[in-house]
Amino acid sequence: MPKTHITMKVNGAEVEGLVEPRTLLVHFIRENLQMTGTHIGCETTHCGACTVDIDGMSVKSCTMFAVQAQGSEIMTIEGMANADGTLHALQEGFRMMHGLQCGFCTPGMIVRAQRLLQENPRPTEEEIRMGISGNICRCTGYQNIVRAIQYAAAKINGVEFQEAAE
Amino acid sequence: MIPGPFSYYRPTTLADAVKLLATLGDEARPLAGGHSLVPMMKLRLATPDHLVDLHGIAGLKGIRRDGNKVVIGAMTTQHQLLASDEIAKSIPILHETATVIADPQVRYRGTIGGNVANGDPGNDMPAVMMTLGANYRLEGASGARDVAAVEFYQGAYFTALEPGEILTSISIPVPAAGHGYAYEKLKRKVGDYATAAAAVVLTMAGGKVASCTIGLTNLSETPLLATDAAKAVIGTNLDAATLKKAAAAAEAIMSPAADARGPVEYRKHVGGIMVARALTRAMAKAG
Numbered sequence: 179m180p181k182t183h184i185t186m187k188v189n190g191a192e193v194e195g196l197v198e199p200r201t202l203l204v205h206f207i208r209e210n211l212q213m214t215g216t217h218i219g220c221e222t223t224h225c226g227a228c229t230v231d232i233d234g235m236s237v238k239s240c241t242m243f244a245v246q247a248q249g250s251e252i253m254t255i256e257g258m259a260n261a262d263g264t265l266h267a268l269q270e271g272f273r274m275m276h277g278l279q280c281g282f283c284t285p286g287m288i289v290r291a292q293r294l295l296q297e298n299p300r301p302t303e304e305e306i307r308m309g310i311s312g313n314i315c316r317c318t319g320y321q322n323i324v325r326a327i328q329y330a331a332a333k334i335n336g337v338e339f340q341e342a343a344e
Numbered sequence: 345m346i347p348g349p350f351s352y353y354r355p356t357t358l359a360d361a362v363k364l365l366a367t368l369g370d371e372a373r374p375l376a377g378g379h380s381l382v383p384m385m386k387l388r389l390a391t392p393d394h395l396v397d398l399h400g401i402a403g404l405k406g407i408r409r410d411g412n413k414v415v416i417g418a419m420t421t422q423h424q425l426l427a428s429d430e431i432a433k434s435i436p437i438l439h440e441t442a443t444v445i446a447d448p449q450v451r452y453r454g455t456i457g458g459n460v461a462n463g464d465p466g467n468d469m470p471a472v473m474m475t476l477g478a479n480y481r482l483e484g485a486s487g488a489r490d491v492a493a494v495e496f497y498q499g500a501y502f503t504a505l506e507p508g509e510i511l512t513s514i515s516i517p518v519p520a521a522g523h524g525y526a527y528e529k530l531k532r533k534v535g536d537y538a539t540a541a542a543a544v545v546l547t548m549a550g551g552k553v554a555s556c557t558i559g560l561t562n563l564s565e566t567p568l569l570a571t572d573a574a575k576a577v578i579g580t581n582l583d584a585a586t587l588k589k590a591a592a593a594a595e596a597i598m599s600p601a602a603d604a605r606g607p608v609e610y611r612k613h614v615g616g617i618m619v620a621r622a623l624t625r626a627m628a629k630a631g
Contacts, residue, residue: 179349199352206389235452241382245352311534312447
């Protein structure tokens with residue numbers, strides 16, 4: 179199958195590549211761009227480990243072809259840290275609240291949570307849980323992931339984080 | 345999992361898309377949000393030679409009011425449906441239904457047109473569209489035609505769509521002001537298809553049900569309208585005996601498959617419960 183030339187912006191940088199139409203976006207990101215922070219989990223659109231942000235939408239990059247991302251603006255976990263290299267509030271939240279154990283789901287969780295907080299800067303616990311319902315974690319039971327996102331929301335909003343009582 | 349090879353087309357007009365599908369023939373498929381088709385392609389259960397991506401066609405997107413109807417472009421996503429004030433105001437059952445479809449990521453990509461056109465008995469919108477009396481606009485090489493949602497579904501993945509036709513928009517009569525509505529969906533987890541689900545739209549007058557329509561999801565090879573169940577509640581105040589009668593009338597037309605969601609008897613039983621719950625909640629919402 180002949181290859182197609184594609185261009186897009188990933189984490190602020192213009193990138194290009196030659197892909198077959200059947201190349202999934204997640205494979206393009208991991209193999210062509212060598213950005214392996216975006217993980218391949220279930221490969222069946224369930225787990226959300228491959229979540230990236232495309233033109234302001236959280237998308238499972240295993241369920242979209244790279245050719246469909248032509249001309250789009252993408253952010254992956256590699257684009258989350260602040261310009262000075264310090265951690266984004268969400269990354270800091272996951273670290274401070276022990277929001278990860280094995281860490282496999284974490285890139286997808288953080289990229290998804292970033293879009294959630296953009297759309298809803300002060301989510302309730304219920305809204306956080308529904309907001310990350312497309313991301314599966316098999317270690318934490320989600321408790322500390324929810325706290326990590328609450329921590330980040332508080333930090334971004336400039337208020338003190340009130341940790342829920344155990 | 346990597347799909348089989350195919351050639352990719354991204355037309356920018358509906359006319360070009362229709363022409364492409366006609367020229368490329370049986371092995372060409374239109375691609376909407378892709379959240380049913382791409383997983384099937386990865387499993388090689390679908391192996392189209394050509395994909396005609398509809399994302400480049402601006403005319404297929406958007407929600408507009410047209411007199412007493414709301415017209416939704418087929419490529420409108422579930423996320424856009426949830427963000428629409430027009431939908432929240434005039435057809436809130438669509439809002440309620442979209443929130444229980446899949447998960448946030450899937451809703452950013454999944455389209456209303458794909459959901460209703462695919463013919464998957466597990467999809468939620470078809471039964472709701474039947475309940476609302478919606479019409480689908482189908483466009484192909486031989487022109488455009490309108491098919492009522494109640495006439496569209498013929499079997500699992502088998503619909504009134506002819507080869508080469510694209511479902512381009514959905515036209516929904518706006519329900520009466522003060523109508524009650526509910527979509528009750530029993531599912532094992534977020535993102536799952538319904539074990540059983542029921543849609544209800546009704547109006548009340550003087551404390552009694554004046555009109556009522558009931559739709560059922562995933563309880564047969566196609567979505568169903570439970571007409572006898574709806575008839576049974578007209579003129580009542582939905583007392584316990586009536587709810588029981590309506591549930592039984594609905595169960596009588598259900599023929600779900602036994603699968604991981606449960607055996608046939610269980611799915612019919614909970615199907616009846618979804619009908620009763622949807623009726624009760626719809627009545628409470630009616631103004």
